[in-house]
Amino acid sequence: MILIAFAAMLPLHSASVAGGQELRPDLFYSEEELGKVSFSDDLTESEREYYDSVEISLITACPSEPVYMYFGHSALSVSVPGKDAIIFDWGTFAFSPDFYKQFAFGLLYYSLTASYRDSRIVQFEWEDRTTTEIPLELTPEAKRGILLFLDENIKPENTTYQYHYYKDNCATRIRDIYAYSKPGFREWAESIETGKSYRDYAMPCFAPSLFFAYFLNYLQGPEIDEPLNLYQACFLPSVLEDAVAEYESAEPSVLYETRTREPMPESYSLELRAFAIGCITAALIALTYASKRWIRRIGDIASALIYLFGTIMSLILVFMMFFTNHDVTYFNINPLIISPLAAVPAVLHIASAFSKKEGLRRMSISRFTTVLLIIALFALIFQILTPFRQSNASFYITAFMAYGADSALFIASAIRRRKVRKP
Numbered sequence: 001m002i003l004i005a006f007a008a009m010l011p012l013h014s015a016s017v018a019g020g021q022e023l024r025p026d027l028f029y030s031e032e033e034l035g036k037v038s039f040s041d042d043l044t045e046s047e048r049e050y051y052d053s054v055e056i057s058l059i060t061a062c063p064s065e066p067v068y069m070y071f072g073h074s075a076l077s078v079s080v081p082g083k084d085a086i087i088f089d090w091g092t093f094a095f096s097p098d099f100y101k102q103f104a105f106g107l108l109y110y111s112l113t114a115s116y117r118d119s120r121i122v123q124f125e126w127e128d129r130t131t132t133e134i135p136l137e138l139t140p141e142a143k144r145g146i147l148l149f150l151d152e153n154i155k156p157e158n159t160t161y162q163y164h165y166y167k168d169n170c171a172t173r174i175r176d177i178y179a180y181s182k183p184g185f186r187e188w189a190e191s192i193e194t195g196k197s198y199r200d201y202a203m204p205c206f207a208p209s210l211f212f213a214y215f216l217n218y219l220q221g222p223e224i225d226e227p228l229n230l231y232q233a234c235f236l237p238s239v240l241e242d243a244v245a246e247y248e249s250a251e252p253s254v255l256y257e258t259r260t261r262e263p264m265p266e267s268y269s270l271e272l273r274a275f276a277i278g279c280i281t282a283a284l285i286a287l288t289y290a291s292k293r294w295i296r297r298i299g300d301i302a303s304a305l306i307y308l309f310g311t312i313m314s315l316i317l318v319f320m321m322f323f324t325n326h327d328v329t330y331f332n333i334n335p336l337i338i339s340p341l342a343a344v345p346a347v348l349h350i351a352s353a354f355s356k357k358e359g360l361r362r363m364s365i366s367r368f369t370t371v372l373l374i375i376a377l378f379a380l381i382f383q384i385l386t387p388f389r390q391s392n393a394s395f396y397i398t399a400f401m402a403y404g405a406d407s408a409l410f411i412a413s414a415i416r417r418r419k420v421r422k423p
Contacts, residue, residue, distance in 0.1 A: 023325075024109065028158040030173050034180045039145035051140035054147070055079040058174060059087060059121075060241040060252070062130040063205055063264055067212050070205045072237040072264075074171040077117050077133065078150065085117035088150055091170035093163070106325030110163040110170075112153050125256045132252035134244055142181035149177065165328065166198045166224065166235045175234040178244065185247055189231035198224035199391050201236050204268045213270055214277070214394065219317050221332030222390040238264070274394035278401030281306055285405040288352065288362070300353035306402065307346035310338045333388070336379040337395045344368050345406065366407050373403035 043051065061073040079085035092113045093099075102109065124131040138146070152158060163169060179186040199220065206213035234240040245252055284306065287299025318340060320329040345365050352361035376399050382388065 023107070023162060024160065026157060026160060028112075028153060028161050030153075030161065030168070031176050033152065033158075034149060034176060037145045037149045037180070039142045039181045040139075041141055041144065043140055043144065047144070048140045050081065051143045051147075053081050054140075054143045055085075055135065056138060056143060056146060057133050057135045058178075058241060058244055059255075060132050060134075060237050061124045061127075062238075062258065062261060063208075064127050064129050064261075065208065067209065067216075070208065070212075071169075071171075071202070072205075073129075074174050074237040074240055075120070076150075076174050076177070078147070079117070080147075086114050087117045087120040088154070089113050089115065089120070089170065090161070090173040104324065106320070106327075108163040109160050111159040111161070112173075113159070114154055121255055128258050128260050129256070130254070130258040130261070131256040132241065132254055134241065134248060134250055134252050136178065136182070136244070137248055137250075138181055146177060146181050166202075169235060171237045171240045172235050175231070175240055179231075182247070186231055188247060189234065189243055190229045192230040194228050194230055194233050196233065197227055197391070198232075198235070201228070201233055201239065203270065204265045205236075207265050207268050210273055213268070214274070215313060217270060218313055218334050218338065218392075218395060219320060219326075219332070220328045221321075221330060221334070222388065223328045223330060225389055225391045270394045271397060274397045275401075278398045281398065281402045282405035285402065288349070297353045300349045303406070304346045304349035304353070307342045307349065310342040310402075311340055311346060314338050314340045314342065333379050333383065333390055334392055334395055337376045337392065337399045339372060339375065341368075341372060341375075345372075369403040369406040373400065373407060376400065376403065 055078070057077045059075040059077050061075075063070050063072045073089075073091055075091075076088045077085055078088060090110060090112050092111045093109065121131060161168065161173075179189075199217065202224070203213070203217075206216065230239075230243055234243055241252060244250075281303075284299055284302040288296050288303060290296050290299065314335050317329060317332060318335055320326045321332055321335075345368055348361055348365045348368070352365065355361055376396065380396060383390065
């Protein structure tokens with residue numbers, strides 16, 4: 001019944017678009033505007049000579065901290081005769097007074113900024129980020145089209161756009177510019193199936209922080225688990241660089257080499273780390289059945305904190321699913337696995353820690369975690385028997401180990417006490 005009720009509520013996600021926070025009216029839609037620009041107009045001899053001397057290149061910086069820099073960064077370097085080279089950067093956002101409110105509701109407003117190339121490269125060096133460059137082999141007509149587009153995009157009224165983690169970011173804006181100015185690139189990239197999803201590509205980027213890897217993957221639903229072609233995968237700066245390098249038959253040149261940063265791993269298994277988390281959780285729950293009361297109290301408090309974290313995490317997800325523009329959270333089944341109902345065993349564990357009726361509290365915890373375990377099993381069966389697909393094995397692992405430990409330990413303890421009481 002809980003599963004059916006939850007499934008019936010899923011369409012409420014549309015409220016975030018129809019009745020939630022409205023988007024700003026002054027947003028600049030890159031692909032729409034690129035379609036208005038000609039990249040093949042006839043040029044005079046002097047124009048051809050001028051634009052032929054223009055140099056345009058892709059700049060890529062490796063991932064950094066904090067979390068919003070985990071994916072790395074892409075920028076476009078433009079050098080015209082007689083002027084200092086400029087870097088165009090679609091990864092800028094400002095901390096306005098209502099920034100956190102906008103972020104909570106999925107209104108991620110980013111802007112295009114232009115800065116001197118030398119100073120931007122120095123900033124990457126200061127951040128100790130490996131920085132590479134690929135000169136783009138473009139016709140004079142294509143370069144003219146890019147400059148016309150950038151002149152329009154950099155106008156104060158056109159700099160702002162609605163950022164999306166995967167579909168509209170600093171890399172995809174450059175990918176689209178390159179695709180419009182380089183005939184054949186989009187068709188070539190879309191013809192290559194990667195066999196990987198947005199989640200697969202993003203996971204190694206979270207290697208610096210297990211907390212963010214676990215928390216942010218919990219929040220994101222099946223929207224990011226569809227297999228991608230190479231064009232879609234170019235949301236990631238490193239993939240965009242590799243795709244452009246292959247299409248251009250060029251090797252990126254290194255502008256700066258990091259001295260301290262480890263290279264991003266090729267893969268990252270959250271499932272293995274979730275198993276370790278589950279083992280630690282089960283061990284802490286096992287402390288609640290120790291013979292000494294002070295050990296049991298430590299176990300209860302630790303268990304309460306674990307369930308409280310799950311409660312907060314799931315409440316954040318439910319809010320984002322039903323009331324925000326964060327479309328990557330829509331139709332997420334994870335609230336059935338790690339549920340807001342985890343608040344109940346959290347409260348019961350606290351009560352058990354400071355109550356003389358420990359046995360009664362533990363019976364209540366065991367019964368309720370059994371209910372949570374059954375709900376999670378229903379969710380798993382639903383995923384197995386239907387076309388619904390979401391990569392969330394990590395959360396089943398931790399949930400089953402936590403709920404199972406609380407349920408099984410009580411049952412084992414009850415059986416042991418019954419045997420002791422037999423004449």
